[in-house]
Amino acid sequence: MKRKPRPTIKDVAQSAGVSVATVSAVINKSRFVSDELVGKVLKVIDKLNYYPNRIARGLKTQKSLIVAYIIPDINNPIFARLARGVQDTMEKASYDVSLYNTDFSDKKLFRHLTTIVESRVSGIILSAWHNPKVKEAISLIQNLNIPLVIVHSPRNLDNVDSILIDDKKGAYEATCNLIEWGHKRIVSLGVKNSTTSRLREEGYRKALVENELAQEKGLIVQTDNFSPGDAFLTTQELYKSNLSFTAIFAHSDLLAIGAMEATLERALKIPEDISIIAFDDTYASLALPKLTTMHVPNYEIGKKAAEILLRRLSSASVTEPPTHEEIVPTFIERKSTRDLLR
Amino acid sequence: MKRKPRPTIKDVAQSAGVSVATVSAVINKSRFVSDELVGKVLKVIDKLNYYPNRIARGLKTQKSLIVAYIIPDINNPIFARLARGVQDTMEKASYDVSLYNTDFSDKKLFRHLTTIVESRVSGIILSAWHNPKVKEAISLIQNLNIPLVIVHSPRNLDNVDSILIDDKKGAYEATCNLIEWGHKRIVSLGVKNSTTSRLREEGYRKALVENELAQEKGLIVQTDNFSPGDAFLTTQELYKSNLSFTAIFAHSDLLAIGAMEATLERALKIPEDISIIAFDDTYASLALPKLTTMHVPNYEIGKKAAEILLRRLSSASVTEPPTHEEIVPTFIERKSTRDLLR
DNA sequence: CTGAAAGCGCTTACAG
DNA sequence: CTGAAAGCGCTTACAG
Numbered sequence: 001m002k003r004k005p006r007p008t009i010k011d012v013a014q015s016a017g018v019s020v021a022t023v024s025a026v027i028n029k030s031r032f033v034s035d036e037l038v039g040k041v042l043k044v045i046d047k048l049n050y051y052p053n054r055i056a057r058g059l060k061t062q063k064s065l066i067v068a069y070i071i072p073d074i075n076n077p078i079f080a081r082l083a084r085g086v087q088d089t090m091e092k093a094s095y096d097v098s099l100y101n102t103d104f105s106d107k108k109l110f111r112h113l114t115t116i117v118e119s120r121v122s123g124i125i126l127s128a129w130h131n132p133k134v135k136e137a138i139s140l141i142q143n144l145n146i147p148l149v150i151v152h153s154p155r156n157l158d159n160v161d162s163i164l165i166d167d168k169k170g171a172y173e174a175t176c177n178l179i180e181w182g183h184k185r186i187v188s189l190g191v192k193n194s195t196t197s198r199l200r201e202e203g204y205r206k207a208l209v210e211n212e213l214a215q216e217k218g219l220i221v222q223t224d225n226f227s228p229g230d231a232f233l234t235t236q237e238l239y240k241s242n243l244s245f246t247a248i249f250a251h252s253d254l255l256a257i258g259a260m261e262a263t264l265e266r267a268l269k270i271p272e273d274i275s276i277i278a279f280d281d282t283y284a285s286l287a288l289p290k291l292t293t294m295h296v297p298n299y300e301i302g303k304k305a306a307e308i309l310l311r312r313l314s315s316a317s318v319t320e321p322p323t324h325e326e327i328v329p330t331f332i333e334r335k336s337t338r339d340l341l342r
Numbered sequence: 343m344k345r346k347p348r349p350t351i352k353d354v355a356q357s358a359g360v361s362v363a364t365v366s367a368v369i370n371k372s373r374f375v376s377d378e379l380v381g382k383v384l385k386v387i388d389k390l391n392y393y394p395n396r397i398a399r400g401l402k403t404q405k406s407l408i409v410a411y412i413i414p415d416i417n418n419p420i421f422a423r424l425a426r427g428v429q430d431t432m433e434k435a436s437y438d439v440s441l442y443n444t445d446f447s448d449k450k451l452f453r454h455l456t457t458i459v460e461s462r463v464s465g466i467i468l469s470a471w472h473n474p475k476v477k478e479a480i481s482l483i484q485n486l487n488i489p490l491v492i493v494h495s496p497r498n499l500d501n502v503d504s505i506l507i508d509d510k511k512g513a514y515e516a517t518c519n520l521i522e523w524g525h526k527r528i529v530s531l532g533v534k535n536s537t538t539s540r541l542r543e544e545g546y547r548k549a550l551v552e553n554e555l556a557q558e559k560g561l562i563v564q565t566d567n568f569s570p571g572d573a574f575l576t577t578q579e580l581y582k583s584n585l586s587f588t589a590i591f592a593h594s595d596l597l598a599i600g601a602m603e604a605t606l607e608r609a610l611k612i613p614e615d616i617s618i619i620a621f622d623d624t625y626a627s628l629a630l631p632k633l634t635t636m637h638v639p640n641y642e643i644g645k646k647a648a649e650i651l652l653r654r655l656s657s658a659s660v661t662e663p664p665t666h667e668e669i670v671p672t673f674i675e676r677k678s679t680r681d682l683l684r
Numbered sequence: 685c686t687g688a689a690a691g692c693g694c695t696t697a698c699a700g
Numbered sequence: 701c702t703g704a705a706a707g708c709g710c711t712t713a714c715a716g
């Protein structure tokens with residue numbers, strides 16, 4: 001069974017008794033057309049139910065009005081929010097955005113990259129810093145001269161636009177807040193082999209040092225993954241060790257939830273006995289008690305990334321040097337932390 | 343500043359000393375080419391760093407290998423999981439999927455539809471049953487003969503492929519489980535003006551009727567939105583009313599979380615004093631105690647939707663009558679419910 | 685102010 | 701087994 005072919009610009013021109021150039025002009029408002037012809041053309045477009053073919057336009061203009069956004073997994077609320085920020089912003093500039101999930105796999109990353117390049121996207125936004133071969137991916141894109149913005153990037157990339165989170169500073173502030181409230185023995189609950197977690201631990205250490213508090217080895221613990229289950233186990237171990245502490249700085253909301261579970265299991269109260277502060281603000285407001293956390297404005301970060309790309313796309317700024325933004329998370333006090341001095 | 347133009351199939355042909363037809367044939371394996379020429383062409387493709395232009399191919403073949411998936415909001419984990427199911431499945435068939443967020447707005451829905459139609463997508467998957475004008479959208483798509491699959495659809499749509507959740511049955515089973523465990527006074531915590539919630543309430547009522555339990559008006563309550571904050575307020579009111587009950591059937595995980603908060607505030611224990619069962623299984627496993635819930639397999643639903651679309655796309659099945667699947671959620675017992683009889 | 689025609693980069697009958 | 705050429709549906713100089 002064959003589908004009825006859609007009408008083309010030629011059909012419209014013929015039916016309206018004008019040239020295709022004129023039809024094109026009224027669609028794109030690309031040159032003056034007399035009111036009379038505009039009226040005629042519009043009427044025919046409506047009658048034939050004509051939709052211009054973006055593929056054909058793309059071939060001629062050599063651009064697709066599509067931007068690719070590469071992320072690990074849209075199921076992670078961090079990336080879902082980033083994606084909305086990107087999409088909403090690009091949409092206003094009449095770009096579509098295609099999402100590509102890598103699941104942290106280099107194979108998927110490069111498979112997607114092939115598709116993306118073949119699709120002649122206008123630009124790429126990349127949140128794939130976990131991938132070992134991300135640098136290779138970046139140079140592939142740059143060799144092709146495709147505008148690129150890195151989000152939550154690998155560090156030390158100065159020849160490409162990037163916007164990232166100041167993890168160290170965020171962690172520093174989280175820890176300082178706890179210290180101001182009289183906490184002296186604070187757990188750092190992080191994740192092995194994670195750049196993000198390493199930076200958050202650095203911030204934590206810096207806060208301790210500046211406040212002349214001892215860095216007790218046993219209080220710095222690490223799980224295998226950013227998962228509540230792992231965090232639960234690690235925190236359970238910690239309690240068994242009988243080290244004393246009054247607060248836990250968890251390097252993510254999910255880790256904090258695992259720590260809460262282990263704490264509750266121990267019949268300890270949050271925040272009366274133990275204060276817990278989290279990071280990200282994805283699930284934090286859903287936990288009970290609601291988690292105090294460092295809020296990362298992912299929607300806004302996505303929005304900014306899109307704006308940076310948009311600037312590159314307006315060829316004017318193609319020669320400007322790369323920009324690097326660092327976003328500092330903000331402290332949000334909820335119910336899981338207690339001021340010991342009050 | 344101009345970007346260097348990418349090499350075209352012509353450049354490859356010239357450089358390899360063959361015709362463009364031959365180059366096309368080796369790229370698409372669309373006809374036999376001697377090993378010798380294949381080798382030559384492949385080498386040149388690699389040397390020139392040539393990527394075929396999908397836009398040009400799309401123009402010629404009259405299809406884009408893109409599928410549009412329209413959802414309310416990718417930030418909602420329900421849609422994020424559906425989207426992954428759709429994307430992973432379409433990807434295997436070498437389709438890309440573009441995501442469009444409507445935010446429940448008809449205006450956005452139709453704006454996206456215009457883009458989608460202009461982009462000559464191969465097919466559309468639609469999860470927009472909240473939109474008042476969804477039927478109008480459906481007929482727009484059908485008039486254009488674009489293959490369409492509805493997910494989590496409006497009911498009573500028999501001329502289009504659809505896959506939906508059997509909300510009534512899921513709710514029925516949730517409630518029956520509670521009843522089997524000796525609960526006789528069970529709250530139904532739903533949402534006003536929601537088709538989904540209405541069906542879930544019907545299932546709840548059916549379970550009561552079949553078990554000859556009274557339907558007490560005061561125990562059937564409704565919030566304004568699927569939000570924990572609203573559910574908290576509504577449950578708080580309920581406790582103030584002094585009606586007695588031993589269990590709450592919340593129509594979603596988020597509602598259950600709000601109910602938990604109000605319950606804990608009342609110094610009641612979950613599940614010792616009050617059992618809570620939720621629906622969806624999005625956030626349920628993150629709550630403490632972990633919520634018993636009706637699991638909706640959204641990833642698999644997205645996968646199936648994509649498979650249905652793929653069948654339509656292989657023109658063979660274009661004349662087959664529409665299919666309608668209903669997925670029954672499954673009961674997952676966790677820690678928020680108690681068997682009164684044990 | 686508008687039209688005729690070239691051309692974007694492919695694929696695909698059609699020849700040979 | 702391979703090549704020359706038409707054509708997909710647009711946009712855009714170029715004429716007039």
